[in-house]
Each structure stands twice: as C-alpha cells, then as structure tokens.
Amino acid sequence: MKKLFLIILISLFVFSGKYAFSAQPDMPILISVSVIPDAVPTTIEIKWIPSQDLSVEGYYIYKVISGISTRIDTVWGRNNNNYIFSYAVSDYVAEKYRIDAFDNMLTRSPMTAEHTTIQLDGINFEKCDTAVSINWSAYGGWNDIVKYRIYRRTDISTYQLIDSVSGTSLTYTDNSVTMFQNYFYYVEAISPQNNTATSNSINIFTQAFVAPAFLIAEYASVKNKIIEVKFSVDSTSLEVEKYVLKRRDYRSEGEYIFLEEFPFTGQKEIIYLDSRVRPNDYSYSYKLTSVTDCGVESAVSNEATTILLKVENDPIQQYTEKLSWTSYSHWDSGVIGYNIYYGKDTSIYLGFVDFTQLEYYHNISSILEYSQKKHIVIDKNFCYSVEAIQNDNDTSRIANISRSNVACASEEAVIYVPTAFNPISDYYENQEFRPIVSFIDIDSYELKILDKFGEIIFTSNEIYKGWDGKTKKGNYVAQEVYTYQIKYKDHSGRILAKTGTVAVIIK
Numbered sequence: 001m002k003k004l005f006l007i008i009l010i011s012l013f014v015f016s017g018k019y020a021f022s023a024q025p026d027m028p029i030l031i032s033v034s035v036i037p038d039a040v041p042t043t044i045e046i047k048w049i050p051s052q053d054l055s056v057e058g059y060y061i062y063k064v065i066s067g068i069s070t071r072i073d074t075v076w077g078r079n080n081n082n083y084i085f086s087y088a089v090s091d092y093v094a095e096k097y098r099i100d101a102f103d104n105m106l107t108r109s110p111m112t113a114e115h116t117t118i119q120l121d122g123i124n125f126e127k128c129d130t131a132v133s134i135n136w137s138a139y140g141g142w143n144d145i146v147k148y149r150i151y152r153r154t155d156i157s158t159y160q161l162i163d164s165v166s167g168t169s170l171t172y173t174d175n176s177v178t179m180f181q182n183y184f185y186y187v188e189a190i191s192p193q194n195n196t197a198t199s200n201s202i203n204i205f206t207q208a209f210v211a212p213a214f215l216i217a218e219y220a221s222v223k224n225k226i227i228e229v230k231f232s233v234d235s236t237s238l239e240v241e242k243y244v245l246k247r248r249d250y251r252s253e254g255e256y257i258f259l260e261e262f263p264f265t266g267q268k269e270i271i272y273l274d275s276r277v278r279p280n281d282y283s284y285s286y287k288l289t290s291v292t293d294c295g296v297e298s299a300v301s302n303e304a305t306t307i308l309l310k311v312e313n314d315p316i317q318q319y320t321e322k323l324s325w326t327s328y329s330h331w332d333s334g335v336i337g338y339n340i341y342y343g344k345d346t347s348i349y350l351g352f353v354d355f356t357q358l359e360y361y362h363n364i365s366s367i368l369e370y371s372q373k374k375h376i377v378i379d380k381n382f383c384y385s386v387e388a389i390q391n392d393n394d395t396s397r398i399a400n401i402s403r404s405n406v407a408c409a410s411e412e413a414v415i416y417v418p419t420a421f422n423p424i425s426d427y428y429e430n431q432e433f434r435p436i437v438s439f440i441d442i443d444s445y446e447l448k449i450l451d452k453f454g455e456i457i458f459t460s461n462e463i464y465k466g467w468d469g470k471t472k473k474g475n476y477v478a479q480e481v482y483t484y485q486i487k488y489k490d491h492s493g494r495i496l497a498k499t500g501t502v503a504v505i506i507k
Contacts, residue, residue, distance in 0.1 A: 025101050027051060034196070035117050046082060048081055096140070116141060117139070118138070121202075137170070147166055148164060150187055183206065212237040217303060232268065274286075283326055287303055334355065339389065340353065340387075368414065376436075417484065418435075421504065423504065433467040448486075451483075457472060482501065484502055
C-alpha cells in the first residue's frame, strides 16, 4: 500500500501543470537588425518571427560584447516580433545582436545566430571628380545578400533610392552630386527572402575648392608699345596650384585665350609685359584665373582692358587735333577722369577731363607760332596719350592708373623761311639763315645755298644747322641775294621742295 501511494505521488509531481519540468521551447527566427537612419539618439530595431511554441511567454534580447552574449532587455508576449531601443553614441560601430524565447517556467529556447548591423563608416568627397564615395561593413546573419540599395537625401529633400550594388560590394561612388550641398546617405541590405536591414546614416558637404579671397586686375597700361598688366592676388590661398593669364583681342573672336601661367609661390602680385601686341591699332583685354591641382578654375579676376586712343585732324578748325578714346570701365570703384598728355614723348601735361568725356580737342596754333618764334622744329607727328585715374577712396594707397597707347596726328608741312639775315648782327637769332620747319620727316631734310652763278656754297641735312653766311672756305660772302633750295618729305612720305631767295646784309 505504501508502495502504491509513493508511485501516485511521484506521478502527480511529474505531470502536474504547476510543477512540471518543461522541455526547451521552440526558438524564434531572427530576421534582421537595423540601425534607423538619422535617428537621434542612435536607434536599433530588431525583427524576428515569433516562436511557434504556445508556452512561450516572451523573448530575451542580447547584445554580443567581446564575444559574450549580454542580456540587455526582455520583451513580454509570444506574438511580439520586434524590439526598438535607443542609446547615445558619438561614433556608431557595427554591433551584434541575438535573441531567444522563454516559456512560463522561464525555460529558454536555444539562442538565434548573431546578426551584425551595417556600419556606414566611410564617406569622402572627391573634388576633382565632383563625386561622393561611401563604404560600409557587410551585414552579418544571412546566408546570402542579394544586393545593397543606396539611399540619398539633402537638407531639403527626403530619402530617395539612387542606385543598388551587388551583395558583395561594400563601396559606392555617387557621380550625380552638385557643389555646395549637404548630402545624407544610408544603405539597405536585401536578403534572398526579401528581408531588409538598414545602416546608420552619414553625411558630407560638397565643399568646392576654396577660392582665393581675391583676384584683382589692377590695370592694363601701354608703355612703349608694350602692355603691362598687373594683378593683386591672395598670397594665403591654400588650394591654388597656379594662375593662368588669358587675353582677348581682335583675333580671338570674343574668346579669352591662354597667354601665360604662373606657379603659385605665395606671391602677392603678378605683373606681366605683353610684347606680342599692336596697342596703337587694337584694344586688349586680360583676365587672371586661379587653378587648383585638379585643373579646375576656382576664381576669375575682373577684366583689365587697354585704352585705345585715336587722333585725327579736325576737318573744320585748322591746326586742331581731335582725340577720342575707349573708356576704362573695369575698376569696381570706377574712373574719376582722364589726364591728357602731348609731345613727342607725351610727357607734357595738357589737362584733365571728367570720366564722362571720351573726346578732347587740342588747338596747336599757339604751339606752332611759338616754335617759329623760338626756332623750334616740330616733327611730322604730333602725339598724345591719355591716362585713366581710378576713383579710389582709400587714401592709404595710390590710385591705379591705366595709360593708353601713343597716338599721333600729322599736319601738312609748314615752312617759315626768313627773307634776310645779318651774319655779324648783335642778335644771335639774326646771325644765321635757318628755315623753321614743322610737320616734316626730319631725317629727309636737306638745305642748299647757291650763289648767283648757281654754285653750291653751303649744304646741310641737319634741321637745326643753318647757314652762317660764309663760304666753304670760311669767309663771309658778299652782301647780295642768294638762292636757297629745301627738300623734305611730308608725313605721307611725299618728296617736296621749296626754292626762294635770301638776302645777306652785312653791316
């Protein structure tokens, strides 16, 4: 009887629902572990297929740390199929997670295999190619990965699928970006069962090359048929490999063409002398560009254009020259006005005109009269230049100037011949017979003096050397009338001659 009671007691203990020993419940199927893109703080979502065992009460969530599965939370309810949690982290790294199920006796199922998140950990903007490259770690936990999808957004747009790569690729280059834009990316792994797992997001700003703080064309000025161009440049620029000077002229059909290049040396200014020009016939424009080590032009200066001056005889008023020139309009501060110069070397200041005036009339009658009175020869060309003055309010520096070409006008030859002279006069001006010529080719000048017999007693090719009233032997001639012959070329090259008589008076 005692034996039968013991058997019944053991049976009740073994088969009672309240005290029964449970076998391991069926484990869930871990589907994916994702990082929620853009989530702050970092947010992880774990998804699974619930255990089919009706005795299951919930699930334990584990994070694998240094190879040890550490329980981080509990999810109650057999039918739950996901878990989301957040935590603060400065730099996200790939993490491993796994889960198991537990029943009403807290008996745990076998753990699932580890799943490893995708870490999008590399992003770079290639300025030379205008492209963004990204790289990531492989998703772990599936037998195979069909592909990775690439998503992108900007500050003002939502994520869009832009491309996909094979499941073995862990890099991607985006060639469809633009400069000065903030781009965000994440990737999504796709399993053969079409399950998905997303990475963390990462962003980059597509900063273009840092251009020099300034490139300033200070002036383009003509000097002795050579054009001098000056530019001020940023000596502290970090992304300039060289500067390229370009020129636009009458042959370039409106386009700027390469002229010269200058390696970046930390220089503060660039001065270039351009001798392959015709500044008396054409105006020339210049620009300077900064170039990066990728060959990209990062900045362009303002334009510097030479002033083209033209001079012609006024058809109405005799001995009046009309000057007209192109404006200099490429200084940001503008032009305050123009200085006018004249003379063979254009060193004589003539006057100043307001920036609105691009013409000037110069009457040279008084100069002609003065030259005849003082026995001064005027060359066949009467030359001018103009000088633009920058309207610069910065009193700490000298305003820039731009000088035009030298332009000349030619008047018809004017010859003043004395009718008499006294070689022994007390007045020096009367001691010599010297014609006063203006507007001729000085090198072509020839003077001959003939006596009454037609014999040449004096010759000179020097325009300032006159006849002193002496023979070739050095004796004064007799007091009588002599013939002079003058030959010369005018401004057009025509050979002209003038013949007359001059009286020698000795007293």
